[in-house]
Amino acid sequence: MFTLSVTGGLIIAxxxxxxxxxxxxxxxxxxxxxxxxxxxxxxxxxxxxxAMAFAESIAxxxxxxxxxx
Amino acid sequence: MPSQGPETLLSVSGFHLTNxxxxxxxVDIVIVVLVLMVxxxxxxxxxKLQAAVEGIVEYLQTTTERVAGGRTxxxxxxxAVFFIYIAMSNLIGLLPGFGTIGFRRPEGFVPLLHVSTAxxxxxxxxxxxxxxxxxxxxxxxVGLGTYLKRFFALxxxxxxxxxxxxxxxxxxxxxxxxxxxxxxxxxxxxxxxxSSIIAFVVPVPFLGFEILVALVQxxxxxxxxxxxMTMLTEPHHKEE
Numbered sequence: 001m002f003t004l005s006v007t008g009g010l011i012i013a014x015x016x017x018x019x020x021x022x023x024x025x026x027x028x029x030x031x032x033x034x035x036x037x038x039x040x041x042x043x044x045x046x047x048x049x050x051a052m053a054f055a056e057s058i059a060x061x062x063x064x065x066x067x068x069x
Numbered sequence: 070m071p072s073q074g075p076e077t078l079l080s081v082s083g084f085h086l087t088n089x090x091x092x093x094x095x096v097d098i099v100i101v102v103l104v105l106m107v108x109x110x111x112x113x114x115x116x117k118l119q120a121a122v123e124g125i126v127e128y129l130q131t132t133t134e135r136v137a138g139g140r141t142x143x144x145x146x147x148x149a150v151f152f153i154y155i156a157m158s159n160l161i162g163l164l165p166g167f168g169t170i171g172f173r174r175p176e177g178f179v180p181l182l183h184v185s186t187a188x189x190x191x192x193x194x195x196x197x198x199x200x201x202x203x204x205x206x207x208x209x210x211v212g213l214g215t216y217l218k219r220f221f222a223l224x225x226x227x228x229x230x231x232x233x234x235x236x237x238x239x240x241x242x243x244x245x246x247x248x249x250x251x252x253x254x255x256x257x258x259x260x261x262x263x264s265s266i267i268a269f270v271v272p273v274p275f276l277g278f279e280i281l282v283a284l285v286q287x288x289x290x291x292x293x294x295x296x297x298m299t300m301l302t303e304p305h306h307k308e309e
Contacts, residue, residue, distance in 0.1 A: 042131070042132065042135055043135060046132060046135070046296070049289055049292050050292065052289075053289055053293050057244040057248070060248055
């Protein structure tokens with residue numbers, strides 16, 4: 001018996017799409033800011049990680065739905 | 070393939086001894102022994118171990134000071150504990166022997182040790198500790214009145230914002246626990262798949278990446294706890 005199910009894969013694929021872009025943008029902007037002002041690294045990095053975590057939480061919701069499907 | 074989730078090794082009258090519990094105890098022992106070792110030969114000219122430990126603690130403390138300011142003594146212990154425990158647990162879980170040494174049972178292979186942070190029970194417990202501690206600290210510092218004013222207000226717009234904040238408090242349980250669980254168990258799955266395709270050389274870059282992930286996830290958990298504690302212990306909102 002072989003059944004094909006793509007639901008979970010599709011949920012996480014679509015759900016992780018936007019957070020992936022968002023985290024990339026956050027990282028790129030933070031690197032840009034560090035490049036402009038290297039002394040502010042210590043202040044930028046915690047905020048960067050915080051913003052990334054908020055973006056990531058959307059991907060986590062879709063991960064849960066992918067598990068629960 | 071690596072096993073998913075905790076497996077019961079033996080159960081004594083309703084108490085299940087799982088392999089993730091064993092791993093947790095192992096991590097605890099390692100941390101306690103490390104602390105005792107560093108404390109015993111504390112010196113002004115630090116050796117390698119003391120320098121490493123001092124570096125980690127100092128980095129965490131300066132980061133906390135930069136974000137939390139005057140509330141550092143209140144917040145720093147939580148941040149340090151979360152970082153040290155989670156990073157240590159993730160790193161120890163990458164050692165050979167985890168998930169590979171075990172027993173053969175009728176229902177399949179049961180490893181003796183399993184990374185504790187790849188168990189949703191452990192991460193959920195950490196999330197509950199973090200969120201409850203944040204709220205208790207907030208009530209203690211700013212008082213119950215100011216604390217409640219954050220969530221409930223008479224102004225309809227502020228009431229809506231307050232409800233969103235309340236929702237955020239509840240979703241913190243989910244995001245905190247699933248972020249850690251998802252990252253670590255996904256890393257484990259990737260390593261398992263890679264080593265089952267080609268056992269030599271190929272898994273090495275992934276192993277290096279997993280070391281990075283292990284440290285970053287510990288840092289993320291600690292920094293998020295720090296940020297939320299700082300946000301909720303803010304003395305008062307700006308009065309409009």
